Amino acid sequence: MNPAAEGTTYPDMPFVVEPERVGGFREVFGLAHGVPPTFLTAAEFTVLPTIVADPRLDVDFTRVVHGSQEYTFARAPREGERLTIKARLESVRVRAGTGFVTITIDLVDEAGDHVATCRSSMVERGDV
Amino acid sequence: MRAFEDVAVGDELPVLHRVATAEDMKAYADVSGDQNPLHQDEAFARSVGFGGIIAHGMFTMGHMAACIIAWSGGDPATVLQLSAQFRAPVFMGERIDAGGRVRKLDAEARTATLETWVSVERDGTTEWPIKRGAATVRLG
Numbered sequence: 713m714n715p716a717a718e719g720t721t722y723p724d725m726p727f728v729v730e731p732e733r734v735g736g737f738r739e740v741f742g743l744a745h746g747v748p749p750t751f752l753t754a755a756e757f758t759v760l761p762t763i764v765a766d767p768r769l770d771v772d773f774t775r776v777v778h779g780s781q782e783y784t785f786a787r788a789p790r791e792g793e794r795l796t797i798k799a800r801l802e803s804v805r806v807r808a809g810t811g812f813v814t815i816t817i818d819l820v821d822e823a824g825d826h827v828a829t830c831r832s833s834m835v836e837r838g839d840v
Numbered sequence: 841m842r843a844f845e846d847v848a849v850g851d852e853l854p855v856l857h858r859v860a861t862a863e864d865m866k867a868y869a870d871v872s873g874d875q876n877p878l879h880q881d882e883a884f885a886r887s888v889g890f891g892g893i894i895a896h897g898m899f900t901m902g903h904m905a906a907c908i909i910a911w912s913g914g915d916p917a918t919v920l921q922l923s924a925q926f927r928a929p930v931f932m933g934e935r936i937d938a939g940g941r942v943r944k945l946d947a948e949a950r951t952a953t954l955e956t957w958v959s960v961e962r963d964g965t966t967e968w969p970i971k972r973g974a975a976t977v978r979l980g
Contacts, residue, residue, distance in 0.1 A: 733871055736867070736870070736871035737871045737872075737902075739867070740864065740867050740868050740871060740899075740902065741902050741903065741905070741906040742906060743906060743909060743914075743916065744914055745914070745915070745916075746915055746916035746917055747916055747917075748902065748905060748906075748909070748916050749905050749916055749919045749922050750898055750901055750902045750905050750922070753872050753873075753874070753898045754871070754872055754873055757872060757873030757874055758873070773876075774876075774877075774888070775888070776876075777878075777897075777926070778896075778897035778898065778926050779925065779926060780923070780924060780925040780926060781897065781898065781901060781923065781924050781926075782921075782922070782923035782924075783919075783921065783922045783923070784920070784921050785919065785920050785921065787917075788916060788917035837888075837889075
């Protein structure tokens with residue numbers, strides 16, 4: 713992992729809150745209605761391949777474990793709506809062979825209003 | 841939606857139990873897009889130093905969210921903020937218990953701040969897949 717990649721922003725990507733996928737999420741967690749807050753992990757996994765493939769960040773995803781996760785909502789996402797993903801590397805650190813990256817994505821609606829922020833901290837384990 | 845007047849600091853959320861299974865991991869991987877083999881392939885999980893397949897951290901956090909949503913009255917839109925630190929793995933067949941407590945109330949915003957967690961009993965000790973989770977929930 714390369715600390716010089718800190719601050720990198722990625723091109724906007726579309727993310728549709730697909731009702732069928734939301735329904736699958738509800739089913740896994742036994743929820744009756746609405747969009748589960750952790751559904752936004754699907755948006756994070758939309759942009760993740762781009763980040764994993766970023767040669768400047770140079771992360772080995774097979775060594776990555778999830779350290780922490782945070783969601784903040786201006787409002788709940790609506791089923792069927794089209795959002796835009798704006799992703800950036802908020803912080804990239806390496807300590808004693810272990811890499812730490814915090815990926816922040818903002819989700820914005822078609823009116824340009826902020827819907828939610830997802831902050832995901834990943835740990836790239838050294839040799840095992 | 842749970843009424844603000846019905847909530848006091850120190851209130852405990854009813855504990856929500858579930859057993860993590862390989863079927864759950866497959867279903868979760870398919871809806872989330874997280875196909876990391878660590879959560880589905882026993883040999884791979886062992887090759888990277890785990891004792892077996894472990895649950896997605898986000899599966900455990902999703903269960904914690906379900907506990908919070910059940911307490912708040914069933915509407916996911918009541919959750920305004922949600923966070924978790926992943927402290928310990930969850931292995932297949934283990935029962936995870938999600939719970940929480942009201943730490944703070946904001947009468948003006950009509951919100952509750954919760955401390956939340958997910959625990960698992962393993963070999964006679966309590967492990968904490970999520971120890972200091974937090975949530976802000978809108979009340980009626």
